Each structure stands twice: as structure tokens, then as C-alpha cells.
């Protein structure tokens with residue numbers, strides 16, 4: 050029972066990271082109707098950016114072997130700055146990989162390939178400059194106290210629920226980001242403009258919404274979310290190399306379809322569903338844990354392709 | 367000349383194999399179905415060959431070609447059966463949704479093959495017997511196969527079933543109203559592509575000498591899709607050209623050393639943006655055959 | 664017995680009842696007109712008959728056979744062919760190819776016979792080629808055979824779509840606003856053409872049309888839809904003098 054609760058709390062924690070990562074995906078889809086396959090690469094970049102911003106040294110054997118910034122920022126500043134840099138990269142991607150296609154009204158499938166090419170460029174650039182080695186964050190990124198208490202008991206002495214402290218912190222941080230995001234989307238002018246463009250770009254531009262600015266902002270936000278979630282995952286495990294984000298990129302697809310492609314609430318729900326489902330895989334089957342996302346993806350597509358929260362679309366003849 | 371074949375024998379065979387994989391994705395696309403499942407069937411085919419040749423057929427010396435052909439046959443059949451079973455429910459989905467379902471299938475197959483003992487788990491299966499004494503020897507098998515499949519695709523485009531495929535690609539609903547059974551033809555196109563991918567997998571397992579879960583991944587799916595889109599998706603020549611060019615590219619870029627994969631990604635991106643019709647654009651041919659295109663009235 | 668029997672068919676889209684309890688029967692060989700204001704449910708009724716939309720309730724019988732739940736391709740194979748209000752040709756393909764495709768149900772070449780060019784497949788191909796050209800000629804498009812359908816003029820596209828439907832050798836031809844966008848001379852030609860093909864191909868025709876003179880002159884019987892309901896049915900004279908029709912339909916027009 051305590052083990053089950055432990056798994057559930059862990060599932061919520063990883064689910065919250067899936068949720069903010071997938072939100073970045075789904076925001077772009079809701080605005081442009083395309084899937085940005087470079088999103089996983091931006092996630093990777095975020096983790097690297099933050100690592101260097103806190104003064105981490107490159108243990109890799111790439112061109113910049115041994116390199117280190119001459120300063121180290123406090124982690125809370127670094128993660129935001131790292132996310133912002135990832136956001137800028139994402140905006141750059143929009144410029145080079147998406148905008149030319151959009152300008153021509155090209156088949157959305159081509160955006161899939163061009164964003165994939167862009168993702169390959171990023172991943173291989175990281176490999177070239179940094180190297181393929183694992184980079185680990187120092188154990189004290191979340192402060193001295195967290196380092197001294199690597200796990201917390203959320204239960205009682207007789208009924209222990211042991212959770213890694215970093216999981217609890219990640220959960221807290223993700224929740225704060227989720228709430229901020231919901232506020233941004235539902236309460237601010239830019240958020241409303243985003244919703245308007247997602248609903249109908251033509252009407253939105255007639256109403257005076259600048260579609261270009263909304264798209265730019267969406268990519269910035271999407272990259273920021275990817276970068277921060279990349280950092281969070283890296284502090285919990287490590288940066289496993291340039292391909293760090295690939296698996297998350299693919300699982301993120303499962304998350305956004307699970308909730309309903311392009312649906313913001315759906316991405317959050319999907320993230321938690323996946324996190325919990327993975328956490329509930331019995332111990333003897335952990336090797337199959339990575340298949341859970343895709344099993345869910347396949348099932349939802351067979352049973353309810355519009356996703357848990359999506360509306361059913363009727364084709365007009 | 368001989369030195370060239372010595373050096374590039376492996377690459378030449380590999381280019382043909384990748385061109386065949388491109389065709390395996392082109393077949394369902396001909397019927398309007400964007401499937402990324404080729405790499406999954408490729409993996410299945412490879413495992414069929416790897417398991418049969420290392421555990422079932424015990425031979426010594428050069429591996430008999432007959433056994434290899436039997437393996438390809440079985441690999442093709444198994445892939446075809448899996449395609450029908452998966453395809454009937456999955457092909458109700460359209461566009462990106464179908465693509466996502468096929469990605470899910472590929473990833474599930476990958477995780478399962480990582481964990482089964484018959485597929486050799488994470489290390490895979492090695493020491494797969496060689497029917498030919500050099501990589502270039504495979505050309506005797508792969509060359510004719512590529513020509514046959516190209517002939518098949520070319521003739522299919524002008525035949526009754528191929529027309530039904532193309533009608534579905536152009537407008538599924540109108541095709542349905544014209545008496546074309548959408549499910550049947552979509553599953554058929556999907557299964558034909560799957561069988562081809564299975565056959566290519568079986569040959570590739572021998573050619574590469576080893577087979578593991580890294581052979582059938584999302585990356586491979588996307589690489590193959592890129593062959594079709596960059597080569598051109600509206601005629602069989604597209605995937606063949608795309609498969610060959612994109613496979614040769616890292617080799618051509620070899621002087622760039624470690625930078626070549628970066629340039630590879632860059633070229634993929636640029637091609638998607640600036641060659642929207644692909645390298646093999648049937649319009650260029652069509653223009654000559656028919657009356658000049660008049661302005662819209 | 665009637666050829667096509669629509670009984671109590673309804674179709675809802677959310678709260679909207681696009682077709683509301685419509686019953687009618689079409690006799691063999693007649694030209695049956697379907698009129699009504701925009702949004703009355705005429706196209707939806709066509710979609711119900713051809714299986715493109717499934718009914719919320721009601722039944723559909725063709726030659727005594729229940730075809731209510733059959734998929735579109737089966738209904739087409741039984742002999743009901745149609746055109747679309749918003750033309751749905753295979754736009755990137757040539758005019759000729761559009762018609763070749765529509766021979767699908769009358770041919771049986773499989774994958775291998777087609778690819779290998781076996782004698783039976785070749786013979787079939789020759790037949791399709793001959794009939795396709797004959798149909799193109801019948802609608803006067805033989806000179807545009809290799810033109811992409813989407814590059815044809817609007818009128819030519821309408822005619823090509825009719826030719827494509829005729830390639831199915833249907834018993835019933837359903838035409839959804841075939842004269843839309845034509846000038847009055849073209850409309851007169853079309854009207855003559857429809858009458859001719861009925862005779863030539865032994866067709867029963869169901870026709871949706873807005874242009875009242877055309878419908879009145881062409882149709883043997885007319886049904887009037889308004890807000891999904893059938894408000895009148897009968898000969899053109901009877902329908903034209905029906906007070907409900909005058910109010911609902913003509914009232915809107917003027």
C-alpha cells in the first residue's frame with residue numbers, strides 16, 4: 050500500500066513535467082496545426098544551457114571539452130535564463146524551419162520534415178561542441194537542505210511514504226509553472242490573442258490580432274517550457290547526452306494526443322495520466338515502462354482519436 | 367573501377383536497400399496513407415531472418431541463397447499479416463493521426479524486442495551467416511529486387527488497383543462514392559508496403575551481420591519518410607532517388623568529418639523548404655506529354 | 664413498385680435537424696426534382712441516399728433491398744451514382760483518368776494481373792479506354808482529355824463530373840445543383856443533355872436545382888424541402904401552385 054502511494058506520488062511528479070513539456074507542443078499545434086519535431090531537441094538544449102549557467106564544466110570530449118563559463122549563476126536564475134535561451138532557439142527555429150513553409154501555404158507534412166532536420170542540426174551540434182558524454186548536475190542544485198535530505202517521508206513513521214526530495218521539488222515547481230501558464234492563457238491579452246488565433250486565424254486577424262506576433266510568442270513560450278522541463282528532468286537524473294530529449298519528444302506526442310491534440314487542458318491531463326500510468330507498472334515489468342506511452346497512444350487513437358477532452362469532428366461533404 | 371566497387375560496395379548495396387525502404391513507405395502514400403510503420407516491419411523482417419538463420423537453419427560455409435529467399439518470403443508474409451491486423455483498425459485514422467498511430471506501433475515493437483529473449487534483448491542477434499563473400503555480392507540480390515519493385519510500382523500506377531489507390535489519395539470520399547472500397551484498398555496498400563519492408567529487413571539482417579532494436583526506430587521511420595518527401599511523393603522514382611541520395615549524402619560529406627551530420631540535418635531542412643515537390647517532380651514530365659497547361663478561367 | 668423508397672428518414676447535426684422525417688419514392692425512369700431554399704437539407708438527403716451520411720432514423724430501400732446502412736461504395740456498386748454540389752473531381756488527375764477510375768466496379772483486375780499485364784487485364788484495359796473516350800466525347804471533352812481536372816473551366820468540370828458518374832453505368836443518377844454557375848444558354852443545353860442521357864442510358868434521375876424554370880421544364884415530379892421537412896410533392900404544376908411552397912420558397916426568393 051505504501052509502495053503504491055509512493056509510486057503514485059512519483060507518477061504525479063513526473064506527470065507534471067510531462068504536462069509542461071507537452072504544453073509547449075500542443076500550443077504550437079493549436080496555433081499552426083503542425084507538430085514541431087524539434088521540440089525534444091529544445092528540451093535537451095534547455096538542460097545544457099542551465100548546466101553551464103550554474104557554472105558546470107563540460108566533461109564531454111567535444112570541441113569545447115573542459116569549457117566552463119567564468120561565472121556561476123544561482124540555480125533559480127539559471128533555470129529561467131536557460132529556459133529563456135531555449136525559447137529564443139525555438140523562435141529561431143520558427144524563422145528558419147516553419148515560416149518559409151507557412152508563407153507558401155505548403156503541406157504541413159513538410160513542416161514535420163523540416164523541423165526534424167532542424168532538430169537533427171541541434172542534436173548534432175551539441176554532440177560536436179559538447180560531446181556525447183553524460184553530464185550530471187551537482188547534488189546541491191536545490192540547496193544545502195535538499196542535499197542533506199535526499200528523501201522525504203510524506204507518511205508517518207509506521208506508515209512511511211518515501212519520496213526523493215528532488216521529485217517533490219520538481220512537482221512543486223511544475224505546478225507553479227502550470228498555474229502561471231493557465232493564468233497567462235486565460236487572463237492576459239496575449240493569452241486571449243493566442244486562443245483567438247487557435248480558434249480561427251482569419252477572424253483573429255480581422256479583429257486586429259497580429260498573427261505573426263502571436264506565433265512568435267507561442268514559439269518563445271513553447272521553447273521556454275521545453276527548456277525548463279529539460280532542466281527539471283536533468284536535475285532528477287542527469288543529461289544522458291545529446292539524444293536526451295528524443296524519448297521525451299516521442300512521449301510528449303502520446304501526451305498531447307491522449308488529452309486531445311491542440312487542447313491545453315488535455316495536455317495537462319495527458320501528462321498526469323501518462324505519469325501515473327508509468328508509475329503503476331508493476332516492478333517485474335519495469336523494462337516495458339517505455340512502451341506504456343505508446344500503448345496509451347495507440348489505444349486512444351483506436352478508441353477516441355479526438356482525445357480525452359477533444360471534441361468530435363464531423364466531416365462536411 | 368574495381369577499386370571503386372571495393373570501396374563503395376557496401377554503400378551501393380545500402381543505397382539500394384534504402385531506396386526499397388523508401389518504396390515501402392511510398393506504397394501506402396500512393397493511397398493517401400501517411401504511414402511511419404515501415405521501420406517496424408523492417409525490424410520484424412530482420413528478426414525473422416536473424417532468428418531463422420542463427421537458431422533454426424544450421425549450416426556451415428556460405429549461407430545457402432535458398433534459405434535466404436525462404437527467410438525473405440516468411441518475413442514478407444509475417445509483416446503482411448501484422449499489417450492487416452494493425453491496419454484494419456488503424457487505417458480509419460487520417461493524416462497526422464495515422465502517422466502517430468504507426469509511430470506508436472514502431473515504438474511498442476522496439477520496446478518488446480528489447481525485452482524478449484528470442485530477439486536477443488538489448489544486445490540483439492549477431493553473427494548472422496553470410497551468403498556472399500563480399501558486401502558487393504548482395505548486389506546480385508538487391509539490384510534485381512530494386513528493379514522488380516520499381517517495375518511493380520510503375521505498372522501499379524497505371525493499373526486498376528493503382529488507380530483506386532490514387533483516387534483515395536486525391537479524395538477519399540469521392541472515391542468511395544465512385545464504388546472504390548476505401549478500407550480494402552488502404553489495407554492492401556499498407557500491407558504491400560509492409561511486406562516489402564519485411565523483405566528488406568530480412569536481407570538487411572544478413573547484410574549488416576547483426577540485428578537489434580536500434581534497427582527499427584522512430585529515426586529510421588523519419589529517415590524513410592524523408593526519402594519519399596525529398597525524392598518526391600507523386601511517382602515511384604521519388605523514393606528511389608531520395609533513398610539513394612540521402613543514403614549517399616553522409617558519405618559524400620565525409621570530408622566534413624564530424625560536421626557532416628549537422629550539414630545532413632541542414633540539407634534535410636532546406637530540401638523540405640525549397641524542394642516541396644521533391645527531386646523527382648512528375649509535373650516536369652507531365653508538361654511535355656500533354657497539352658500546355660492553360661490559365662485558369 | 665418504386666425503384667427507390669425513402670421512408671421516414673431524419674438526420675440531426677447536434678441540435679439541428681437537417682432532414683426531418685422525409686418519405687418519398689422515386690419511380691423508374693422519371694426525372695425527380697428536389698428543390699428548397701438554401702440549407703433546406705437537400706444535399707444532406709443526397710448524402711443519406713448515397714451512404715455518405717448515416718441517418719439518425721428511417722429507412723432506405725432500393726429495388727426492394729434495404730440499403731440503409733450500406734457504405735457508399737456498395738451503394739454505388741448497386742447502381743446509384745452522384746455528382747457533388749461543390750464539385751469533387753480528382754483535381755490533380757487528367758479528365759481521362761477521372762473517368763478511367765470510375766470504371767472500377769465494372770472491372771476486376773487484381774494487383775498481380777494488372778502489374779504483369781496478363782491478357783485478361785489488358786483486354787479489360789482496352790475496354791476501359793474505349794468507354795472512357797466515348798464518355799468524354801459524349802460530354803464534349805475529348806479535346807481536353809489530358810488536361811488536369813482542376814484546370815478545366817467550371818462548366819467543363821460539371822460535365823466531367825457527370826461523365827464520371829455515368830461511367831459507373833448507374834440506374835439512378837443523382838445530380839446536386841448541376842447548373843450552378845451556368846448562364847441561361849448553358850442551362851438550356853444542360854437541360855436538353857439531361858433529358859437525352861436519361862433516354863440513352865435508361866436512367867432515373869434525381870436532381871437538386873435552384874433555377875425554377877429549369878426544374879419546372881425538366882422534372883416529372885418535384886419534392887420541396889424546407890427546414891428539413893418535405894412540404895410538397897407532386898407534378899410541377901401542382902407544386903408551383905401549392906400555397907405552402909409559395910410561402911416558404913418563392914417568398915424567400917423575392
Ligand SMILES: Nc1ncnc2c1ncn2[C@@H]1O[C@H](COP(=O)(O)OP(=O)(O)O)[C@@H](O)[C@H]1O
Pocket residue numbers: 363364365366676679681699700701702703704705706707708
Ligand atoms: N456535416 C454537417 N455537420 C453539421 N451540419 C451540417 C452538416 N451537413 C449539413 N449541415 C447542416 O444541415 C443543413 C442542411 O444543409 P444542406 O443539406 O447542405 O442544405 P441544402 O443542400 O438544401 O442547401 C444546413 O443547416 C447545414 O449547415
Ligand SMILES: [Mg+2]
Pocket residue numbers: 705706707748
Ligand atoms: Mg446543397
